[in-house]
Amino acid sequence: MSTHIGAKPGDIAQTVLMPGDPLRAKWAAEKFLDAPRCINEVRGMFGFTGTWRGNPVTIQGSGMGMPSLSIYANELIRDYGARTLIRIGSAGAMQENVNVRDVILAMTASSVGNPSRAMLREIHYAPHADYGLLRAAHDAAMARKTPVHVGGIYSSDTFYNERPDLHEQMVRHGILAVEMEAAELYTLAARHDCRALAVLTVSDHLITGEDLPAIEREQSFGDMVEIALEAAFA
Numbered sequence: 739m740s741t742h743i744g745a746k747p748g749d750i751a752q753t754v755l756m757p758g759d760p761l762r763a764k765w766a767a768e769k770f771l772d773a774p775r776c777i778n779e780v781r782g783m784f785g786f787t788g789t790w791r792g793n794p795v796t797i798q799g800s801g802m803g804m805p806s807l808s809i810y811a812n813e814l815i816r817d818y819g820a821r822t823l824i825r826i827g828s829a830g831a832m833q834e835n836v837n838v839r840d841v842i843l844a845m846t847a848s849s850v851g852n853p854s855r856a857m858l859r860e861i862h863y864a865p866h867a868d869y870g871l872l873r874a875a876h877d878a879a880m881a882r883k884t885p886v887h888v889g890g891i892y893s894s895d896t897f898y899n900e901r902p903d904l905h906e907q908m909v910r911h912g913i914l915a916v917e918m919e920a921a922e923l924y925t926l927a928a929r930h931d932c933r934a935l936a937v938l939t940v941s942d943h944l945i946t947g948e949d950l951p952a953i954e955r956e957q958s959f960g961d962m963v964e965i966a967l968e969a970a971f972a
């Protein structure tokens with residue numbers, strides 16, 4: 739086991755889906771994986787391993803925010819040998835042409851800061867998705883006729899934003915949506931020669947004020963999970 743994950747060596751697959759919400763990990767594992775078994779309960783941050791179309795897959799909660807995601811992604815990569823990490827998360831839409839329940843494939847993830855920033859110092863590294871995963875996820879979404887957008891997102895450090903000017907600049911620069919983890923996931927994946935992608939479902943709209951309840955955020959995002967799985971094994 740690692741510091742924050744109780745799984746035994748070999749219990750975690752090379753392909754890991756990472757929702758922020760550990761209960762979404764449980765729901766997705768039970769709904770989409772064959773023979774899912776719980777491999778982590780430490781801190782209630784559930785992880786499950788099973789198979790999808792015969793391929794081993796782990797679905798491990800990341801918690802909310804980049805510091806939490808950084809702990810789980812680091813341990814998954816460094817201690818358990820994960821190679822493909824796909825975030826399956828909710829996001830708030832920032833553009834009028836993006837609707838609640840649409841899927842967003844994050845080509846890049848801007849941020850004000852992320853845990854790697856202290857290490858990168860003066861470098862303004864551009865966190866980006868793995869192109870092969872991105873392309874395969876887009877193909878999968880198109881085949882399913884899921885409304886999908888590909889573009890830049892904003893990984894924020896706060897859910898309760900006290901800087902409307904930050905959002906204004908993100909909107910002005912075409913950012914599709916805000917969430918809280920992808921920029922650090924992309925940076926860590928690049929550092930460790932892994933593949934990463936964030937597949938997001940729009941749970942609320944910052945312009946219209948539309949908002950999905952918590953149970954839908956936990957359990958209604960099946961398209962996103964299947965798109966992520968299809969992309970991982972394309």
Ligand SMILES: O=P(O)(O)O[C@H]1O[C@H](CO)[C@@H](O)[C@H]1O
Nearest residue numbers: 757758759802827828917918
């Ligand atoms: O639905 P998840 O994956 O948790 O993602 C989004 O939801 C949380 C905020 O409600 C943040 O983690 C944000 O990134």
Ligand SMILES: O=c1cc[nH]c(=O)[nH]1
Nearest residue numbers: 828829830916917918
């Ligand atoms: O971080 C997030 C996630 C969903 N919706 C938001 O507005 N922000």
